Amino acid sequence: MSQIPESANKGLENIIACTSEISTIHDVTLLYRGYTIEDLAANIGFEECISLLWNSDLPNASQLTELKKKISENQKLPAEMTPILEMIAKAQGHSMAKLRTAVSYFGMLDTKAEDITIPAIKEKATRLTAALGTIVAAISRLEQGQKPVAPVAGKTIAWNFLNMIRGKEPTPEEEKLFDTALVLHADHELNASSFTARVVASTTSDYYSDITAAIGSLKGPLHGGANEAVMIMLKEIGSYAKVDAFIDDAVNAKKKVMGIGHRVYKNGDPRAKILKELSLQTCKKAGLEDFHKMLVRIQEQMEAKKGLMPNVDFYSGLVYTALGLRPRDFTPIFAVSRISGWTAQVLEQYANNRIYRPRAFYVGPLDKKVKPLAQR
Numbered sequence: 001m002s003q004i005p006e007s008a009n010k011g012l013e014n015i016i017a018c019t020s021e022i023s024t025i026h027d028v029t030l031l032y033r034g035y036t037i038e039d040l041a042a043n044i045g046f047e048e049c050i051s052l053l054w055n056s057d058l059p060n061a062s063q064l065t066e067l068k069k070k071i072s073e074n075q076k077l078p079a080e081m082t083p084i085l086e087m088i089a090k091a092q093g094h095s096m097a098k099l100r101t102a103v104s105y106f107g108m109l110d111t112k113a114e115d116i117t118i119p120a121i122k123e124k125a126t127r128l129t130a131a132l133g134t135i136v137a138a139i140s141r142l143e144q145g146q147k148p149v150a151p152v153a154g155k156t157i158a159w160n161f162l163n164m165i166r167g168k169e170p171t172p173e174e175e176k177l178f179d180t181a182l183v184l185h186a187d188h189e190l191n192a193s194s195f196t197a198r199v200v201a202s203t204t205s206d207y208y209s210d211i212t213a214a215i216g217s218l219k220g221p222l223h224g225g226a227n228e229a230v231m232i233m234l235k236e237i238g239s240y241a242k243v244d245a246f247i248d249d250a251v252n253a254k255k256k257v258m259g260i261g262h263r264v265y266k267n268g269d270p271r272a273k274i275l276k277e278l279s280l281q282t283c284k285k286a287g288l289e290d291f292h293k294m295l296v297r298i299q300e301q302m303e304a305k306k307g308l309m310p311n312v313d314f315y316s317g318l319v320y321t322a323l324g325l326r327p328r329d330f331t332p333i334f335a336v337s338r339i340s341g342w343t344a345q346v347l348e349q350y351a352n353n354r355i356y357r358p359r360a361f362y363v364g365p366l367d368k369k370v371k372p373l374a375q376r
């Protein structure tokens with residue numbers, strides 16, 4: 001067998017697969033179209049963020065009004081979605097499998113689904129981005145035997161999502177907190193789900209296939225599924241006093257601690273720093289300070305023992321818990337935000353396309369012969 005070439009790269013670490021103008025990890029922070037995530041989280045809302053990602057810069061006032069109007073018009077789901085969502089909610093399965101199925105069906109309602117021109121993709125993306133929160137909230141409520149709550153015209157995606165999933169209007173502080181979380185999760189360079197979306201787009205398949213595939217990718221616990229896994233881990237540990245023993249056991253057994261580590265950030269994820277601060281304030285109000293203390297201790301222990309830092313999923317679940325949301329809805333919530341980034345990535349891919357087709361270095365046998373069935 002020949003030597004495995006140095007260019008063979010498990011996990012494509014440090015491989016440049018495309019050029020992009022959308023987002024990048026630069027120095028110690030994350031940029032969307034040149035703006036730092038700290039600046040964006042403090043100063044823009046999610047709708048502005050969508051416009052920023054899909055176009056080359058921030059919207060002016062009339063562009064933002066126009067986008068908000070289009071989103072508001074499309075938050076109500078087509079009637080054909082109702083029986084499907086009722087069936088999906090009753091079915092067994094992971095919350096992201098349910099979302100994947102719902103989005104795939106939503107795409108089948110579009111008679112022009114195959115149109116992959118840039119204006120058509122932007123129009124489809126506006127409709128699906130507006131509808132995604134309504135879909136996630138409806139599935140969540142139907143699973144709990146509750147009736148879906150209709151979107152309210154003229155409200156933000158953040159306000160409507162919290163109102164639709166909880167059946168309770170958010171306070172201005174809750175709306176702002178959730179809106180900031182949506183901005184923080186919107187895009188992240190060539191992460192696994194964005195790469196998935198770009199690979200599917202590169203075959204010149206349709207927009208809904210891109211997004212459905214990306215949802216399947218985000219579902220994994222090594223990617224977006226980690227936010228739910230962090231809350232499950234906190235409940236499994238049980239109390240602050242048991243954190244150190246849990247981490248010792250995990251490190252000795254070489255078990256992954258969820259929400260910790262990152263392929264690119266080795267000195268900490270800037271989004272985790274913002275969410276740590278935001279979750280502290282929210283946890284104080286919600287009486288969840290013990291959970292916050294446990295996470296801080298896990299962070300300290302993992303840094304001391306493995307030199308690893310938290311990623312975006314470490315504190316986000318605590319923010320959502322403090323807002324009264326269920327862990328099984330956390331990863332679908334990630335998708336409600338990340339669809340903005342997936343869309344930007346596939347727009348860029350369609351605009352300057354070449355199909356992704358890497359090679360594998362074959363390490364299997366080369367000289368086998370088929371034996372008749374009776375001799376195998």
Ligand SMILES: CC(C)(COP(=O)(O)OP(=O)(O)OC[C@H]1O[C@@H](n2cnc3c(N)ncnc32)[C@H](O)[C@@H]1OP(=O)(O)O)[C@@H](O)C(=O)NCCC(=O)NCCS
Pocket residue numbers: 011221222223224226254255256257258259260261262263264306308311312313
């Ligand atoms: C994010 C992640 C997938 C990056 O993976 P990666 O770049 O392939 O990193 P590796 O798995 O090669 O990790 C390198 C080393 O750190 C360790 N490590 C990485 N993440 C770890 C974690 N969360 N807990 C414990 N050890 C971890 C690995 O075991 C490995 O140690 P070793 O060199 O002693 O074998 C990985 O850190 C992880 O699985 N984290 C937990 C899941 C998570 O939070 N995902 C959300 C990502 S935003």
